Structure formats: structure tokens, C-alpha cells
């Protein structure tokens with residue numbers, strides 16, 4: 001699939017160093033989440049494909065700055 005939001009560079013998870021993944025929530029918002037510990041950025045809403053890419057870049061930036069909330073289990 002040729003989707004530009006998945007080409008955005010993502011750093012490792014700021015909490016556990018796991019892999020971050022862009023999540024597209026049913027066509028209305030995007031966020032970045034860690035598949036290992038469940039850390040997640042805020043969701044950014046969009047209405048158009050252009051806004052979607054912008055929103056994805058915004059959450060990727062939050063992720064890369066370590067601005068995540070840890071909603072998973074503590075260990």
C-alpha cells in the first residue's frame with residue numbers, strides 16, 4: 001500500500017524503546033502508539049487526505065519528542 005503517512009520517520013518508543021506505529025482511527029484521527037508498552041500520543045483529527053498527512057506528521061513529531069501518555073499496564 002502506497003500511503004504517505006507510513007513513510008514518516010518514527011523514533012523508538014520514548015518509554016520502552018519499542019517500535020512505534022501510526023494508527024489511523026477509522027478515517028477520522030491519527031496517533032502514534034507503541035506496540036510493546038501501549039504508550040500513545042494524543043490523537044489528531046482530520047477531514048481531508050491533506051489534513052490526514054499533516055495530522056500524521058504532527059503526532060509523529062509529538063512521538064519523536066517523547067510526548068506520549070502511557071496507558072498500558074505498569075511493570
Ligand SMILES: [Zn+2]
Pocket residue numbers: 013014015016017018034035036037038039
Ligand atoms: Zn513502548
